[in-house]
Amino acid sequence: MSVRIFVPRDSSAASVGAAAVCRAIEDEAARRGLAVDLVRNGSRGLYWLEPFVEVEVSGQRIAYGPVTPDDVPGLFDAGWLEGGAHALFQGPSEAIPYLEKQTRLTFARMGLGDPLSFDDYRAGGGLAGLRRALDLAPADIVAEIDASGLRGRGGAGFPTAIKWRTVLNAGGGQKYIVCNADEGDSGTFSDRMLMEGDPYCLIEGMVIAGLAVGADTGYIYLRSEYPDAWEILENAIVIANREGLLGDDLLGSGKRFELNLFKGAGAYVCGEETSLLESIEGKRGLVRAKPPLPALQGLFGLPTVVNNVITLGSVPWILANGGAAYQAHGMNRSRGTLPFQLAGNLKCTGLVEAPFGVTLRELLYDYGGGSASGRPIRAVQVGGPLGAFVPAADFDLPLDYEAFTAAGATVGHGGIVAFDDTVDMARMARYAMHFCAVESCGKCTPCRVGSVRGVELLDAMLDARSGGANDDTLLRDLCQTMLEGSLCAMGGMTPYPVLSALNHYPEDFGLAPKREEKVA
Amino acid sequence: MHPESSAVPAQADLLPALHRMQARLGYIPDQAVAELARTCNVSRAEVEGVIGFYHDFRREPPGRRRLQVCCAESCQAMGADALAAHAQARLGVGLGETTADGGVTLEAVYCLGNCACSPAVMLDGRVHGRVDATRLDALLAEGHAA
Numbered sequence: 042m043s044v045r046i047f048v049p050r051d052s053s054a055a056s057v058g059a060a061a062v063c064r065a066i067e068d069e070a071a072r073r074g075l076a077v078d079l080v081r082n083g084s085r086g087l088y089w090l091e092p093f094v095e096v097e098v099s100g101q102r103i104a105y106g107p108v109t110p111d112d113v114p115g116l117f118d119a120g121w122l123e124g125g126a127h128a129l130f131q132g133p134s135e136a137i138p139y140l141e142k143q144t145r146l147t148f149a150r151m152g153l154g155d156p157l158s159f160d161d162y163r164a165g166g167g168l169a170g171l172r173r174a175l176d177l178a179p180a181d182i183v184a185e186i187d188a189s190g191l192r193g194r195g196g197a198g199f200p201t202a203i204k205w206r207t208v209l210n211a212g213g214g215q216k217y218i219v220c221n222a223d224e225g226d227s228g229t230f231s232d233r234m235l236m237e238g239d240p241y242c243l244i245e246g247m248v249i250a251g252l253a254v255g256a257d258t259g260y261i262y263l264r265s266e267y268p269d270a271w272e273i274l275e276n277a278i279v280i281a282n283r284e285g286l287l288g289d290d291l292l293g294s295g296k297r298f299e300l301n302l303f304k305g306a307g308a309y310v311c312g313e314e315t316s317l318l319e320s321i322e323g324k325r326g327l328v329r330a331k332p333p334l335p336a337l338q339g340l341f342g343l344p345t346v347v348n349n350v351i352t353l354g355s356v357p358w359i360l361a362n363g364g365a366a367y368q369a370h371g372m373n374r375s376r377g378t379l380p381f382q383l384a385g386n387l388k389c390t391g392l393v394e395a396p397f398g399v400t401l402r403e404l405l406y407d408y409g410g411g412s413a414s415g416r417p418i419r420a421v422q423v424g425g426p427l428g429a430f431v432p433a434a435d436f437d438l439p440l441d442y443e444a445f446t447a448a449g450a451t452v453g454h455g456g457i458v459a460f461d462d463t464v465d466m467a468r469m470a471r472y473a474m475h476f477c478a479v480e481s482c483g484k485c486t487p488c489r490v491g492s493v494r495g496v497e498l499l500d501a502m503l504d505a506r507s508g509g510a511n512d513d514t515l516l517r518d519l520c521q522t523m524l525e526g527s528l529c530a531m532g533g534m535t536p537y538p539v540l541s542a543l544n545h546y547p548e549d550f551g552l553a554p555k556r557e558e559k560v561a
Numbered sequence: 562m563h564p565e566s567s568a569v570p571a572q573a574d575l576l577p578a579l580h581r582m583q584a585r586l587g588y589i590p591d592q593a594v595a596e597l598a599r600t601c602n603v604s605r606a607e608v609e610g611v612i613g614f615y616h617d618f619r620r621e622p623p624g625r626r627r628l629q630v631c632c633a634e635s636c637q638a639m640g641a642d643a644l645a646a647h648a649q650a651r652l653g654v655g656l657g658e659t660t661a662d663g664g665v666t667l668e669a670v671y672c673l674g675n676c677a678c679s680p681a682v683m684l685d686g687r688v689h690g691r692v693d694a695t696r697l698d699a700l701l702a703e704g705h706a707a
């Protein structure tokens with residue numbers, strides 16, 4: 042009997058040596074004449090323990106991590122094939138609190154099996170959502186999404202059902218489902234994980250979206266920085282066509298859906314949905330003015346659903362389990378769960394799927410284990426480069442779209458980047474402006490010119506700050522202009538990190554600390 | 562590639578064509594611009610505009626190796642600035658430049674999706690996480706041997 046050993050093929054696990062660990066296990070097993078069956082699974086999301094290796098012992102998965110190739114002989118010596126004790130022993134995976142406490146709905150299958158095995162997908166509950174959708178009228182699929190309370194996970198939090206209904210009601214011609222897999226925000230990797238670890242889930246979600254709105258063609262716009270996800274999706278699409286999850290006869294229903302992969306080219310702004318559509322059309326990624334809404338005049342001028350990977354990846358679960366079951370989680374108008382991503386200076390970085398309402402403090406300390414450096418956490422940026430910095434005083438804020446908006450912050454795509462007390466917030470503010478200057482599509486002046494002026498102003502403040510007599514009037518004016526006058530959130534939200542840094546950490550700018558009370 | 566059922570303009574193949582060409586040649590040469598303009602049914606200026614808009618596309622041949630150091634927030638929180646400074650000092654070039662011997666092109670990149678294993682770099686299309694100066698030197702040396 043060969044023992045099953047799981048070593049993730051996830052690119053982040055690979056980035057810290059998972060492939061070498063895999064080879065070391067094979068070699069060592071061969072040397073000892075032991076039969077092992079290596080499964081390359083997706084990541085469980087406990088990244089600080091990657092490479093996270095699991096050994097199946099009497100039907101239970103026992104975890105070891107982080108494993109290096111040099112640890113492998115010792116792990117065999119310790120009897121890890123029988124779950125033996127070792128310094129890297131983490132116990133049964135399911136009982137690790139980080140995993141046990143989570144509410145994994147969208148990520149229910151994550152890390153369990155070989156991402157490309159269609160049998161694993163079926164056995165793990167895959168296709169149940171699509172089967173149900175095939176029995177429903179389009180409007181009833183939309184109603185189920187409506188009942189779930191699902192809102193867009195790409196950042197804006199727009200109700201998914203409203204978008205779908207608009208496309209459904211946009212006549213009977215050609216329509217498109219476009220998956221936004223541009224995931225440009227630093228601190229986010231849940232899209233990548235889902236595509237690499239459970240690709241059929243995304244495909245199933247897109248097919249269901251197609252049935253709901255009457256679209257038979259889809260595109261996944263995948264950023265070029267994700268070559269591993271590209272390869273997995275390419276293979277997954279071939280297999281899905283063979284298995285009837287895609288193609289001309291979906292699960293024998295006679296309905297069809299065709300899926301295309303499209304590679305981005307390194308432009309952050311192409312994550313903005315209209316810029317993304319321009320990009321697929323072969324143009325520069327200039328943001329389009331709205332209206333017209335992409336739902337009515339989207340890709341090639343036709344009605345188009347643009348949704349984030351996680352939005353679409355949540356759809357199969359909702360169809361399979363019912364909208365009510367999904368909306369039973371969460372708080373206020375933020376229903377269901379969000380796969381939060383703990384990144385930056387945290388001890389236990391990784392993927393935490395939890396219901397809305399979990400507090401930053403719980404994420405940072407109960408899950409995250411505090412800073413990796415052991416120093417106090419001074420600032421947390423939530424929601425990517427356009428998200429505000431949240432100071433320690435606000436760590437009890439619940440993760441809820443409206444609560445964050447009220448605090449001048451944003452949940453965004455659920456990326457949480459922690460900084461310890463060595464962070465220089467004036468430099469972070471400069472970085473935010475610099476990033477906007479580099480990535481601006483250039484269509485409107487407040488963003489294109491404003492961001493360059495912002496960098497200049499901040500450079501001047503950085504030069505003069507030791508004198509302690511800086512003035513931020515001009516910078517605040519500029520931020521106001523960008524907030525009010527930008528066409529999209531690139532220029533429109535870059536002031537979030539800048540102003541939050543100014544408001545909460547004025548001392549870093551050479552400003553009098555009293556500024557703090559002025560703006561909450 | 563594209564479904565026959567819909568009228569997809571030839572221009573929609575521009576980005577895929579640029580990616581294919583760059584994968585083959587490493588950059589987009591002058592003569593290719595005219596060729597792409599013709600096959601994608603757009604002006605040469607439009608092709609240049611697209612190449613210029615996207616950070617991925619290059620009009621000059623790159624170094625034999627491509628080192629991208631992530632300079633986004635999560636990696637900054639874990640020492641990316643020092644790592645980028647080390648890379649520049651070691652290679653003797655700035656970000657966006659190629660070493661004099663054409664060996665390495667050094668670039669800043671904004672997020673590799675490896676934020677749970679920051680700081681990260683990508684070397685010739687492979688991501689490496691939890692990279693410090695020593696590991697970066699080893700990675701660069703490894704490639705030379707191979």
Ligand SMILES: Cc1cc2nc3c(=O)[nH]c(=O)nc-3n(C[C@H](O)[C@H](O)[C@H](O)COP(=O)(O)O)c2cc1C
Binds near residue numbers: 315
């Ligand atoms: C500058 C900018 C970058 C964006 N990047 C992304 C991205 O990488 N992924 C994403 O899903 N949405 C991104 N968005 C949001 C999209 O414009 C859009 O709201 C989203 O794709 C809609 O899908 P959802 O409703 O499922 O969230 C970005 C927006 C802006 C302004």
Ligand code: SF4
Binds near residue numbers: 310481489527530533
């Ligand atoms: S805000 Fe910036 S990115 Fe958005 S449309 Fe204007 S110039 Fe383009």
